[in-house]
Amino acid sequence: MALLNFFGAIQQVTGSCYLIESRDGAKVLLECGMRQGRREEDEGNRSAFAFDPHSLDAVVVSHAHIDHTGLLPKLAAAGYRGPIFATDATSELMELMLLDSAFIQEKDAEWENKWRARAGKPAITALYTIADAEQALSQRMPMTYGERREVAKGVQVTFHNAGHILGSAIVEIEIQDHHLTRRLVFSGDLGNSCSPLMQDPSILTQADVVLLESTYGDRDHRSSEATLDELADILQQAHRDGGNVLIPSFSVGRTQDLIFYLGRFYQEGRLPQQAVFLDSPMAIRANAIYSRFQDQFSPEDRAVFQAHGRKRIEDWLPVLRCTPTPEESMAINRIKSGAIIIAGSGMCTGGRITHHFKHNLWRENCHIIFPGFQAKGTLGRHIVDGAENVKIFHQSIAVKAKVHTLGGFSAHAGQSQLIDWVSHFNHHPELYLVHGELEKMQTLQLALRERLNWIANIPEPGEQIAL
Ligand SMILES: [Zn+2]
Ligand SMILES: [Zn+2]
Structure with a gap:
């Protein structure tokens, strides 16, 4: 047996x-x-x-x-x-x-x-x-x-x-x-x-x-169209508030979906932010693997994606800036408004997103968008659950930024x-x-x-x- x-x-x-x-x-x-x-x-x-x-x-x-x-x-x-x-x-x-x-x-x-x-x-x-x-x-x-x-x-x-x-x-x-x-x-x-x-x-x-x-x-998740509208609204609101938008994201999967969605907003003239930073060396390398295996994408999205001779994930979103080095990453800290920053780790247990939290979480005009599942015990889950303060690098940081979860992107x-x-x-x-x-x-x-x-x-x- x-x-x-x-x-x-x-x-x-x-x-x-x-x-x-x-x-x-x-x-x-x-x-x-x-x-x-x-x-x-x-x-x-x-x-x-x-x-x-x-x-x-x-x-x-x-x-x-x-x-x-x-x-x-x-x-x-x-x-x-x-x-x-x-x-x-x-x-x-x-x-x-x-x-x-x-x-x-x-x-x-x-x-x-x-x-x-x-x-x-x-x-x-x-x-x-x-x-x-x-x-x-x-x-x-x-x-x-x-x-x-x-x-x-x-x-x-x-x-x-x-x-x-x-x-x-x-x-x-x-x-x-x-x-x-x-x-x-x-x-x-x-x-x-x-x-x-x-x-x-x-x-x-x-x-x-x-x-x-x-x-x-x-x-059940919300429908993807409703979620997309919600994301577009948050980005508009963040633009009016004048702060940055932080998106903790899994380097593999979620990040490529996000770039695809932000690219769609860009093509439709619905993306107010002029800079999207992909601040994750791993996500940047994952993009290259996604680009190489695009024959495994769903046929409809592949057709949309490949239109106009686009070959790489990055081609889809012209305002995307990849920041693989620590110096490029740290330079983002100087930007106080108008940027979307996508960084890992997805549940905020480490990685560059924690540095961006340190610089943005306590600012009322910033927005944090959680597009993925946050497991119990993770920093991401604490923030989603409404913590007023969190500990990052042994420092207590107030959570004043507006927090959003987008279940529909699961x-x-x-x-x-x-x-x-x-x-x-x-x-x-x-x-x-x-x-x-x-x-x-x-x-x-x-x-x-x-x-x-x-x-x-x-x-x-x-x-x-x-x-
Ligand atoms: Zn999985
Ligand atoms: Zn799993």
Whole structure:
């Protein structure tokens, strides 16, 4: 009997990790994500893996986001030397994500150790290093959508487009169990069908077991047109107020969507700001990968995007200025009005956005726009939840800027889209909700029972089921 272990993203959004063990002893790790958010999460990232890394035959990841791939360097450091399967675009994006993450880990440890030395405490080691990330990257095995490959003895994997970010996949896994084949479908992160550039999530109909993400299991997003109008209104208001607009954004996915939308405003004469700064080295590099894989965009948006011979993401928004170097980034601090600043990290847990917060958050004429999900415990969530003061670089900063959240830009399917996607499976396979906070899962569970008469399970962390 094949087994499935729920190790991560169980009753929470981050740290995606599942282990499949076939009856013949093949072990395939599905996802190796980092937990993000609170301090306890960091301890979770540091604790030993719940399995022996040497025993794995293969690793499969759905997409490049750190909450799905972020512990791959740690896995390599722990001795895993086998293949890491992902789509071709994910394989490329992973290089940006993992090297950046390793850089942050090294810097964080360096910073912490300075403080520890002064306090007479023993030094810590980085969670992982750039060398570990490079080792993991050397184990990548790119695949194309629709290609079916045996990743371990008796275990076949096929990636289908999940429409969430470039390269993102729904993972279909067939596990041979004697004469039976058990089919597991993992939704990965499902895209919002309203979001630009990406295609709609692929529809699958056959499965024995389905793992369904539930990030927004409790609600529907506003329509993208309404959200776009809202964004246009905020930009007009900010222009009248005379301050800057800060947009904390995930470098991969959300930022490219934003550039596409701002480009549309620009073409329509609806963008009052004369300068848009893309202050994120990683987003700038991600743009290049998006530009290279534009054949994977949705056909309608690709046609719009490519009109007038545009080839690069940057061509779409002529007032976009990319600021890769720290000097260029710091120069933005001198600008007090009329700029839109897009910077990471998306949940404000670090990165250049925190510097821009320091210079703008306390100013009443500035506006902060959150276009993406803010996990519990992050600086972004504190601000969204209405904190009057926040701590940035050990300084208390008043939150006087106007704060907006734009739910409609989510790169995740809303509740109705999740229910619609899962409703296409024949004969109600066993259904498990993952990648969501418990309350949101419970709301989705209720909705699935009411609308489809389908009882979904909410697994416990560490739970094991027979496939
Ligand atoms: Zn994701
Ligand atoms: Zn995710």
